[in-house]
Amino acid sequence: MDDYHDVMAIADVYNGRDHLPSMYEELLASEKSYVSVIDGEIVAYATSGTVDSGQTLVIRAGRIKAKYRGQGLHGTFMKYIRKQFAASRVKYEAFSTHILTVDVKKNRATETCVKNVLCYRFKMKNLRCVSNTTNTEPKRLQTTDLEEVFSSKPTCGHIFPHGKMIVNWVPFRTWISNIDRIIKPNTITLATSDADRSQNGVIYTCLTHGSSFRCKIGLAYSVDVFGDDVIEMRKHILEHMKCIQDQVQGENDDVSLCLFTSSSVNRADIDGVLADTNLPRHNDNKMYQKMRVFEGPFKV
Structure with missing residues (x-):
């Protein structure tokens, strides 16, 4: 919980409907949370966990400070998180988004439901x-x-x-x-x-x-x-x-x-x-x- 305020300061997301402030402690206890730090400043956050008997990785609640977007940080951060599950039994990665334009090839995924x-x-x-x-x-x-x-x-x-x-x-x-x-x-x-x-x-x-x-x-x-x-x-x-x-x-x-x-x-x-x-x-x-x-x- 020591990083709570620094994580919340990363971005104001979801039009005021952000679940992270009230569920941060629960997520820390139930899932694996990660931050990216540049020059002592927390600039990105995401939480990850597995479902489907450990076979599917789900990364969510991700956010990056505005001044670091578009510089490749997101891809590097996601790759680091995935590496933490390299020795696990994970077979799939799934995610949900409200973004209407998703680069399927870049995300190596197929749309399964709308x-x-x-x-x-x-x-x-x-x-x-x-x-x-x-x-x-x-x-x-x-x-x-x-x-x-x-x-x-x-x-x-x-x-x-x-x-x-x-x-x-x-x-x-x-x-x-x-x-x-x-x-x-x-x-x-x-x-x-x-x-x-x-x-x-x-x-x-x-x-x-x-x-x-x-x-x-x-x-x-x-x-x-x-x-x-x-x-x-x-x-x-x-x-x-x-x-x-x-x-x-x-x-x-x-x-x-x-x-x-x-x-x-x-x-x-x-x-x-x-x-x-x-x-x-x-x-x-x-x-x-x-x-x-x-x-x-x-x-x-």
Whole structure:
């Protein structure tokens, strides 16, 4: 923690929605963090860890001071981090980004998935919390429930067509070994099943994962959505709004809500089913339009 303030001073990123200030200590304890130092000054930072039973390297939370960008530091820094895993069992490297133009050859990766990003920003006092009026309430999943989901090929094929559950920008293969990294005390995973579509062994037709952290804006809450039925999504989002209510620090607390949906879902349809909640779309969408997920063979 001695480097905390120096790391935070590297850059102001993600439009005030940076998770690093509130999660820095947790990341230091659970993953490997690295800094680049030039003339005694910390100029770059990134954290890295493995998923998929140690087979996939994920480097995230990277940042470089503005005056050192465009000078090759990023490539050198990433190469150094990869070398630390040279003797490990890592086979793949994966990353997610909101950048729409990615040099695939340079990053030695193939795009595996694209998701829509919908951003909303509001004060809690302006949010209209609406009750779910349907007969089916989303079920909160525990570890054993997600194990059942991951063990069901029909279910995974329906809600994880790309073979991954992407949570907080981290792509996890639908392997039971990843569940402890997905379901945590400060997260909520919900599932519902549309009776008309739940057939051929499909257990759930919609699944969402919610997580939150404090940031410069206030409360940041993310909902990763799996499944493409917007009516089912509405039930889930209303439940996540209850979680937001429980976590805000007062009615004037600002909330940044991001929804990550299948690219096949129409953004206007989401806005439509949430119109009665007063959720205002925010211009964060000018920056966060898509989440693009890439993976390639691990090479030092």
